[in-house]
Amino acid sequence: MANDDKKKVQLRSASWFGTNDKNGFMYRSWMKNQGIPDHHFQNKPVIGICNTWSELTPCNAHFRQIAERVKNGIREAGGIPVEFPVFSNGESNLRPTAMLTRNLAAMDTEEAIRGNPIDGVVLLVGCDKTTPALLMGAASCDLPTIVVTGGPMLNGKHHGQDVGSGTLVWQAHEEYKAGRISLDEFMAMEGSMSRSAGTCNTMGTASTMACMAESLGTSLPHNAAIPAVDARRYVLAHLSGMRIVDMVHEDLKLSKVLTRDAFINAIRTNAAIGGSTNAVIHLKAIAGRIGVDLSLDDWNHGKVVPTLVNLQPSGKYLMEEFYYSGGLPAVLRRLGENDWLNKDALTVNGRSIWDNVKEAACYNDDVIRPVDNPLVASGGICVLRGNLAPRGAVLKPSAATPALLKHRGRAVVFENFDHYKQRVNDPELDIDASCVMVLKNCGPKGYPGMAEVGNMGLPPKLLKQGVKDMVRISDARMSGTAFGTVVLHVTPEAMELGPLAAVQDGDMIQLDAHNGILQLEVSDEELAARLEKLKASQVIFRTGGYLEMYRERVLQADEGCDFDFLVGCRGAAVPAHSH
The missing domain is CATH 3.40.50.2300 (Response regulator)
Structure with a gap:
């Protein structure tokens, strides 16, 4: 566009800087204490x-x-x-x-x-x-x-292997809890993960x-992937x-x-x-x-x-390779x-x-x-609906175990994140690989801000048996760097007395991601009675x-x-x- 054409546009800033009155004087004068010359206030x-x-x-x-x-x-x-x-x-x-x-x-x-x-x-x-x-x-x-x-950071490097920021944390912690790596090995990975300026180098959030x-369309082409430290x-x-x-x-x-x-x-x-x-x-x-x-x-x-795109956590590579x-x-x-x-x-x-x-x-x-x-x-993103999520829930199939995308299992319930932390490490916890882990009160209001706790770590007793994934359901979010068969954003949330609030240990839950179904096998009458009881005791x-x-x-x-x-x-x- 020619300069003559540019001058025809009425600039919003002119209502501050473009008048020769008291207000224009004051706006320009205060800005001039930064060394801005007169001509910079003239239609720029x-x-x-x-x-x-x-x-x-x-x-x-x-x-x-x-x-x-x-x-x-x-x-x-x-x-x-x-x-x-x-x-x-x-x-x-x-x-x-x-x-x-x-x-x-x-x-x-x-x-x-x-x-x-x-x-x-x-x-x-x-x-x-x-x-x-x-x-x-x-x-x-x-x-x-x-x-x-700002761009993604360079690939993490550990023992000659590329490691992805965020994803490494979840993977290594599960390995440590399962006893497959030592605490020293786990801690050694810490310095390997983030080796330059930039955001997570996985396809995280x-x-x-x-x-x-x-x-x-809000950025120039290639903005998404150029590494942070690339010229x-x-x-x-x-x-x-x-x-x-x-x-x-x-x-x-x-x-x-x-x-x-x-x-x-x-x-x-x-x-x-x-x-x-x-x-x-x-x-x-x-x-x-x-x-x-x-x-x-x-x-x-x-x-x-x-x-x-074959990037962690769904695939193999990291953002550097994606850009190149x-x-x-x-x-x-x-x-x-x-x-x-x-x-x-x-x-x-x-x-x-x-x-x-x-x-x-x-x-x-x-x-x-x-x-x-x-x-x-x-x-x-798979959108799920049913009596457990009347206004919807989501699941990321590319990060899930295909065999678990259609599953029926017994609910093991955690009333909130503190309850989960207390209960998940108990060797006496009545849970097996076929169960469905349910976490409540971690939605927008329940865990204020809807924290990324939906990808609950599996019980150590199952990790030691070699279990790698289970169906997990919550009203929380999950880090984009995380993985697993995890149902998220169950709406309405438990704090709003959505049906999730009424799930009890032993209830059967059906997940059918192929048909978008998330169903709690409890009658409408029983569900309503449970929610009414919860409403009466809500503080x-x-x-x-x-x-x-x-x-x-x-x-x-x-x-x-x-x-x-x-x-x-x-x-x-x-x-x-x-x-």
Whole structure:
């Protein structure tokens, strides 16, 4: 676009900096204490850089360097970069779970964008919840927006073998509990797992959400997979900084990119990559902010798509190999060639998603499998319904044991996570490999924030017998790096007195993932009587603070766990302030 054309666009920031009155004087004067010259206030787009940098969020600890590259790009394209912090919720350190503060980070992002003199936004995201949180907040403002992810860390290395971050923890801990490795060996793996800056290098939630951002069209091609320490990550950050300036001039708002077609593309992409179940909740929340109708049943669009990406925890490789093999563009091309892609969906570079990927190369057919040789024939997220989950539950078939996808077993019930920890190690626990482990009160309200405890570790007594997997059911979430036949997000949750709350030891439960069924073999009358008894004895605890607001206003998993009052796009308009 020619410079003359660019000057015709009415910049939002001009209502702060473009007037020759008292207010304009004050806004410009205070900004000038940073050494900004006069001509920078004359019709140059002001680009906000939402930075989730934090040394307490190790995945995002390198974002200062990435932000500088974004700034270089913004300046080159004729924009003014302004970097500001937003709440950084890292999954690895934050207790009880980063999901508890996802909505808080989204609120922070939304109000920071709307309340400041910003024409366009770059979202610097990485660790699991920072990507959906910032997209949620930005979607409620609907300005030109581009996502820059921090990238995955390099492959972990242990005893000459590649090891995946997160997945190694679950695998090694089970081996240790089963007595197959020593404590010294287990502890030696700790330093092998995380050997560079970046997010988890498996197809966990961070990598999944980076792929969701790219498949939604909100980032430049290849953003999802370039390793954090690869120089090409800096190049992409620079180019993203340049591109956001043009997006402002083109008035390419987020609502033009985040269409229903884009969300269906993301759902199908999640199937192809073997992505995290957490994407179900996050995509619903983002869709709710931009005003796109997306339901749990829309995940059935992914059932026809095979899992093509051979990455841990579902497969063998890690994110480095994924990038070197062609990254997400190679996956999207294979989807498009099989009519599994809405090809006309617009992306932030101004081109359709198909134009971006139709010539993308794949360099390794074992890492990114051809459609006729998939990792799993029917990928995606399996949506389950029945009297145990009237509003749905989910399961990730690519991480499950095929033989357990149709199973009937006796329930062994844990009333909450503390009860599970007390009971699971008891050698006298009445449990065998055919049982179904049931965990209650770990949903959005029950374990505030819906912690990633759904992939319950198996009882040591069974691990020592060689049992590797069992059916597990809960209203909790599961880390994207985890694996197993795990039914998650049972809705309504136990704390809301959903049917899950009424399950008792010895009840028979039927799982049929092939037909989407999750059934408790208890009569409707008995179920109703149990729930009525529980209702009479229920005690509501008052905690005060954010936690109390969270419990009162959070929606259920099928609605994206957003706050009820945050759903919707409120736009970027803000009343003028007069000093």
